[in-house]
Amino acid sequence: METELTLKVPPSALERVRSHPMLAERAKDDPREHHLTDTWYDTPERDLWKHGLSLRVRNDNDSWLQIARTASSLHRRGEWESALPGGQPQPELLARQVKPAELARLLADPGLAGRLEPVFLSSTRRTTWDIALPDGRQLGCALDAGDIACGDRHAQFSELELELERGDPAELFELALALHEDIPLELGGASLAARGYAMLTDEPAPAVKAERIRLGKHMTLEDAYRCIGLSCLRQIEANLPGVLRKDVESLHQMRVGLRRLRALVDMFEKLAAPPEAIREGLDWLSGELGAARDWDVLAGGTLDHVKGIDPAALRTAAQDKANALHKQLLHTLHAPRYTVLMLQLNGWLRGRQWRADGALPGKSPLAGRATRGLLPLLCKAEKRLARRIKALDPQDAPARHKVRIAAKKARYAAEFFHDLLPGKRTRRYTSRLSDLQDRLGTLNDFAVADRLLDGLAAGHGQVPRQASWVRGYLAAVGESGGQELAKPLKRLVKLRITRQR
Known part of the structure; x- marks a missing residue:
């Protein structure tokens, strides 16, 4: 799975991002411009989304691509894609790549393609950079500005997406912090797919309770600490949209996630004490x-x-x-x-x-x-x-x-x-x-x-x-x-x- 970070960009700051000197200095080549049209597909019963999966067909400069993504985490998502000869989805082609067996079986179902229908679409102007990292790897950087449409309902979006396929994820967040020093960015939260499905139902996402933490018997204490900490952090982040809607239960669950994280930090104080800036921020x-x-x-x-x-x-x-x-x-x-x-x-x-x-x-x-x-x-x-x-x-x-x-x-x-x-x-x-x-x-x-x-x-x-x-x-x-x-x-x-x- 790739590590991904999506940050909201104020529409007034889009050009500042496109011309930011740090991106120009660290990019391997000049930025590339794309016009993307994405159409999301699902069954009338929304079988894909119920299984935590989204499927879209993308037109990029007259070439066709289908993309399946999981919606399991804000920063860690499974993503698989395959080229298409035209604009109709062929989910069975993706089934060969997908590792979760349940999702692979769903996509391989011979009757699935015939039941798929367009559910919403988006139109995006995308500017991309390949950012060189010190160890020779690269980090993908994409600035998107566009519109998502569901029937006669529309929503504008402008966001910066950073992707790292493998390597140290800290590189990704350090780049985001450096950009944030010059441009007022915010965490992106829900994916375009989640926003599209929310527009379909007109129902806000519910408050998110703590998930069951899965630890392996052979796991190191460090791996356990990291796994638990990320679980707490996901609960905090997942409840942000609800808190911004002034939902009482979302605020409660966001506080629960924060209390769990502070309890974990206290528990591991002598083994992995965070910097003072993080501790003060949590307080x-x-x-x-x-x-x-x-x-x-x-x-x-x-x-x-x-x-x-x-x-x-x-x-x-x-x-x-x-x-x-x-x-x-x-x-x-x-x-x-x-x-x-x-x-x-x-x-x-x-x-x-x-x-x-x-x-x-x-x-x-x-x-x-x-x-x-x-x-x-x-x-x-x-x-x-x-x-x-x-x-x-x-x-x-x-x-x-x-x-x-x-x-x-x-x-x-x-x-x-x-x-x-x-x-x-x-x-x-x-x-x-x-x-x-x-x-x-x-x-x-x-x-x-x-x-x-x-x-x-x-x-x-x-x-x-x-x-x-x-x-x-x-x-x-x-x-x-x-x-x-x-x-x-x-x-x-x-x-x-x-x-x-």
Whole structure:
């Protein structure tokens, strides 16, 4: 699979990219111009897209090409192509190249070609460069500007696509960072195929939950770290379109991906510490996302616990606060700092940039088997949780929150390495930690609500009166909930997955 990066380019900056001196200096030849017309095909039941595959026929200067692509990842996609004598797709020709057996069988189906129909098309002006890399390889660079059409609906696009077939992926992200210093670029997100299919259904993409992480028993700890980190990063990136639509659940899942990534970075702190710029960027993004999420939870969750009054006016005021922060968040996610952070993270993980001299020391735990190296990491998480539980005063809200964070990190650690741990025991362990998180999470929501409502309780009127009443109610319920934590916490002090292997 190739490594690919797509970056949005402001239409006003297209000529600046075409004439950028760095591309001119590093290109092997002069840029080439193409006019591409692509027609995407699928069955009436959308069988290809349901299998995560897109198929298009391209006309490029009167030559015909069919291209099949997977849609499994933002930066890693399978792509296969074959020449055609004319404009009709012949999917069986691609079936010989496709490695996933299920997709190969789908394309080889004798009846597929007869059921294919055009579903949408695009027209593109493309400028391409072959960028020379220091080791003699080359990186493909294409600037696309055009229009995608689905019936009478149209959408303009302008984006820069960088492709590396093999070699160090960090080269790709370093080039993007260098261009971003001069031109305001943003991560591209959804492919043209995904945008076309979204136009067909007029349905926004759903929020994306954490995927199951697949680890092999012979995998090194370094490979496991990279695999887990990229999974967390994919969850963050995949939820960006939803967050930009101000979707509450997409914001929640983007925060989950970010929390998982920060937990992983903390877990591997002594083995693969990221640069300070990445660490500061993660903290910054966490704060930006958290502000809007806190008001979402208050308006859409915490107030549902309140009995005795109907806090409708307060709910409206809280929702107004949430809406304002969602709007502010759009500026954050369009800001250059967000693009820089995502490019840095991709370069760090994909390019294994924790290697000081391009290789790991022989005695580094990262070079050993993950099945051995995971034990000290899990032990660290378990001991931290036990230590915080033993020192906890259940009525101390900040201390409860620290226990919740420790429980979350312990659960994430077990989930990260699930494939390398005893399945039944791991599920029981993570289930108990999840139950504790839920209890502590509700109490933390009450504590956060108290802080937020403090700003709404001043003055006169319905909202301040309801805010004061709700603060008192949640304080009483929270105190009772804290007293009920003693037994579940006591059971968890001795809970160890590392003792059960």
